[in-house]
Amino acid sequence: MNGPELFAALLEQKPVAIAKAISTAERGGPDSEALFNQLFGVPFHSQVIGITGPPGAGKSTLVDRLLEQARAAGRRVGVLAVDPSSPLTGGSILGDRVRMQRHALDPGVFIRSLSNRGHLGGLSEVTYQGIRVLEAARFDLVLVESIGIGQNEIEITRMVDTTLLVTIPGMGDYVQAMKAGVMEFGDVLVINKCDLPGVGQVEKLLQEIAHDRAAPGEWTPPVVKITASNGDGIASLVEALDAHARVAADHAVRRRYERRLLDEMLQRAILNRYFQPLVQSEDYQALARQVLERQRPLQDLWSLL
């Protein structure tokens, strides 16, 4: 199954088509581009939430709880669980779905693990394409779970409608370190494992961050205390997420991301069409040699344009 047949099956919400479409995006290349062309025409309608935070903060368990709540409300949910791959071997262990397996047989739920394969365009474009695949399959809610380390993290916050940031008591150092980073993008700040000691300290830090960001007419990130393992606080969290969904109903963050994506796609196309032939041309090879040997001045380079 590929091309138009795959896309048609995707619109019919067939699980096998959803799975194959995400694989197509992961592989990259012409098939992926053709699929993305079709996906681009699909209007925004999913509520897309990115969940990020340090390893061990309980992100997968939280996603499991959000799945439970959304399903109780009759909403269909797609999950992308993103884990890093080894830069040495490219291999990875993707274990997030273990915590969500009780939903595996629910036809209103689709869970897919993604690994950071480090191909052209990086994880970012594959993840965004994955979001669009789930949106094409008309999931009401799309949850993207990702580890809160490194540059990829900021990327995730740029392609979702709502960023949910999870920390736990005792993670004050992480919060401090991330203050000028992913914290600036958190729309809802969550303290998980509130049955552990030390809630007050991390809560104070998060309140400070929320306070610093408060501005007239702007969304002030709420701080929500939960214990995902027993479900405490999940109802308040869902309320906070829905409140943010209302202010983010214009999908402004995703629109901005797509605008940037268009620029990047254009840049890549220009590189392929104009830059590559130019650097490989004999004119350029000869000129470069002469410039490097100081036989001609550097500004002669511009004679090629």
Add this chain to the structure above:
Amino acid sequence: MSMSAPIRILLAKMGLDTHTIGVTVLAKGLRDAGFEVIFSGFKQTPEVVAASALQEDVDVVGVSSLSGGHMRYMPHLLELMREQGLDDTLVILGGVIPEEDIEALADIGVDRVFTMGASMDDIVAYIRRAVAEKRGEALA
């Protein structure tokens, strides 16, 4: 690393088997060989394993079994996978598998059985070769 897409494998344990060390060691070994290893969790049903294999679009389903039961749940798993159109997915089984079960397992569609003492290198080499064959790729 070869140019082709990484091999995706779902590792599963079904029934009440609680011996989890083998599958954990295997996961690490396969990751180090460059595979994308997806854990489906322990004590799962064949239904959950088949659904996970479909959603994750894996090349391989690897089942670990150390306390019997494989003759009960493997036929069920393979039947469910066939129903969902996963005929092309490689299915391997490893662990404590009596010699006399191996032929019957092959008959129901288990591609390969690895018994106690199988080396990581052999498992990796087998999966690479079998997946390349299924994908129609030359082995790097």
